[in-house]
């Protein structure tokens with residue numbers, strides 16, 4: 001009997017912590033024609049969310065003469081490594097005010113990752129291959145995800161109640177105001193974002209830049 005009551009105590013504690021921390025939420029982003037929108041950043045802003053103190057390292061690679069992934073979202077203070085997985089050398093740079101840097105012509109793994117301290121948008125380019133393009137969204141919150149091909153993200157746990165959201169896409173027609181929403185019991189939300197008609201950069205097929 002003693003064992004059972006102890007077990008019940010543990011179960012109650014687990015439920016209590018879920019109730020205060022909130023549950024998961026899944027979000028779908030659609031464009032103006034109701035097609036799923038990939039590469040949209042969702043940031044959930046909340047004073048309840050503790051910021052991480054240990055810096056994390058994300059990766060933006062160069063593969064088959066393009067940046068992979070096209071859009072990356074990180075919390076300010078974190079780092080990004082830029083591994084070159086091509087045989088040719090790349091020269092990665094940004095002129096963006098959120099972070100200006102360059103990694104001069106290199107192969108393989110650069111000496112050190114780059115730290116991003118200021119929130120904002122960083123546009124990446126390559127000095128050798130003009131068509132190469134990628135974006136880094138530097139957010140204030142650790143609750144940051146980028147939509148997949150189905151236009152979806154899944155946050156395993158968000159603060160309970162009202163949520164403050166930012167949504168951003170590199171081709172958005174205009175910046176969306178911060179959204180304040182309350183998920184229903186199903187924990188699902190859908191947003192629409194108008195984007196310009198554009199295609200992701202891809203490497204020219206032959207005889208260029210290799």
Ligand SMILES: [Cu+2]
Pocket residue numbers: 089090091126127128129132
């Ligand atoms: Cu390049």
